[in-house]
Amino acid sequence: MHDATPKLTIQGGNPLRGEIRISGAKNAALPAICATLLTRDAVKIKNVPLLMDVTTMLSLLEQIGVKVQSDNQSEVVLSAADLTQLTAPYEMVKTMRAAILVLGPLLARAGEANISLPGGCAIGLRPVDQHIKGLETMGAEITIKHGYIHAVAKKLQGARIVMDIVTVTGTENLMMAATLAQGTTIIENAAREPEIIDLANCLIAMGAKIEGAGSDIITIEGVPSLHGAEHKVMPDRIETGTFLAAACAASGDIFLKETNARHLDAVLDKLTESGAKIKSGDHWIHLKMNERPKSINLRTAPYPAFPTDMQAQFMSLNCIANGTAVITETIFENRLMHVQELKRMNADIKVEGHTAIIHGIPQLDGTKVMATDLRASASLVIAGLIAQGETVIDRIYHLDRGYEAIEKKLSHLGAEIQRTSNS
Numbered sequence: 001m002h003d004a005t006p007k008l009t010i011q012g013g014n015p016l017r018g019e020i021r022i023s024g025a026k027n028a029a030l031p032a033i034c035a036t037l038l039t040r041d042a043v044k045i046k047n048v049p050l051l052m053d054v055t056t057m058l059s060l061l062e063q064i065g066v067k068v069q070s071d072n073q074s075e076v077v078l079s080a081a082d083l084t085q086l087t088a089p090y091e092m093v094k095t096m097r098a099a100i101l102v103l104g105p106l107l108a109r110a111g112e113a114n115i116s117l118p119g120g121c122a123i124g125l126r127p128v129d130q131h132i133k134g135l136e137t138m139g140a141e142i143t144i145k146h147g148y149i150h151a152v153a154k155k156l157q158g159a160r161i162v163m164d165i166v167t168v169t170g171t172e173n174l175m176m177a178a179t180l181a182q183g184t185t186i187i188e189n190a191a192r193e194p195e196i197i198d199l200a201n202c203l204i205a206m207g208a209k210i211e212g213a214g215s216d217i218i219t220i221e222g223v224p225s226l227h228g229a230e231h232k233v234m235p236d237r238i239e240t241g242t243f244l245a246a247a248c249a250a251s252g253d254i255f256l257k258e259t260n261a262r263h264l265d266a267v268l269d270k271l272t273e274s275g276a277k278i279k280s281g282d283h284w285i286h287l288k289m290n291e292r293p294k295s296i297n298l299r300t301a302p303y304p305a306f307p308t309d310m311q312a313q314f315m316s317l318n319c320i321a322n323g324t325a326v327i328t329e330t331i332f333e334n335r336l337m338h339v340q341e342l343k344r345m346n347a348d349i350k351v352e353g354h355t356a357i358i359h360g361i362p363q364l365d366g367t368k369v370m371a372t373d374l375r376a377s378a379s380l381v382i383a384g385l386i387a388q389g390e391t392v393i394d395r396i397y398h399l400d401r402g403y404e405a406i407e408k409k410l411s412h413l414g415a416e417i418q419r420t421s422n423s
Ligand SMILES: CC(=O)N[C@H]1[C@@H](OP(=O)(O)OP(=O)(O)OC[C@H]2O[C@@H](n3ccc(=O)[nH]c3=O)[C@H](O)[C@@H]2O)O[C@H](CO)[C@@H](O)[C@@H]1O
Pocket: 027, 030, 097, 098, 124, 125, 126, 127, 128, 129, 130, 131, 132, 165, 166, 167, 168, 169, 170, 308, 309, 331, 332, 333
């Protein structure tokens, strides 16, 4: 039977060698794009990665009435002079949860927003109660009806908001909303991810008054309006980590340029522990691996601890490492879906609750596997690169949400990897 769904086919065993450029960060580009809703003026965003979530977010903003000029490279100019529709429909939110990031800006700028509830996704329930609670504390009236969050506020009021849980997009939504509120907002127990600092830099360039981004207390003094600006998106630390994990597993010698090693302390520590030799400068990282990796234990937690978005890739690395590793996922309740696919490649993994115990074996076996979410897909790509024989990865639309030209970059490093449409 003919199956036209795109797949990746990988012939395992090639070492990764060479130099590639790291793209702009998906998780920084998406909030920066949403921030442009806060002003009537044009905002230029540079270093935007060409990937599916960005395309979806730009379409959503166009539906809202934003004029989008894109050079199809990495620059996009957004002009939100007139907002014609204050809605993020289910069809958009279901493919990209980050659509929730239009809630804060629309409410602050237009006094109203209708956003489809994101619902759960493959990796967990992912409620948005903290976004809602924070906006209510700022005076918004929020009702949930027919699967939509309906929020109204004549003028948001600055407030002290203590987050019950550290949430990245929750912090970003509230930070954006607070820029145009009346008075001062203090967000306590804020997320400290580098993407929060990147968004704050974008907002500050637009005229916002923000202090403390990158710490767990962020103070925002509301201003009457924001203005046009230019912002360059930070490098993607998860793309960087994915290539480093791949090279560590595949006897690599790679040089990554246009990245930032300072965002990857926890990841680089673990790679060094596994035996990789790493050097880095202001905008580059060089990793060389001459031996079979050693097993590495890890536990995901909010930044600056080990990122949940790197957990799956390190699982693949541990599959062929020397020794036994324990990986504990503490952020999302269902983010071990890649385990069952890795086991199809002969990996020796046991799962107990949110913990996986991985006994390293010398080599994985290539076979047909299925991607279940974005980073699970990346873990299967790494597994395919180090497996014996051919691996075919189905449902790679998950991968396309968050990696720019991954097969081109891997081919450039010497991998045998192809996108195909045949079963
Ligand atoms: C677009 C984007 O930037 N996505 C990242 C962002 O997702 P996202 O911002 O959605 O993740 P959060 O930081 O909000 O989630 C952290 C935890 O908090 C829970 N929670 C969150 C909000 C809320 O209102 N209530 C609640 O209980 C979540 O279910 C999860 O268990 O941070 C995650 C954690 O680093 C990353 O994996 C995602 O890649």
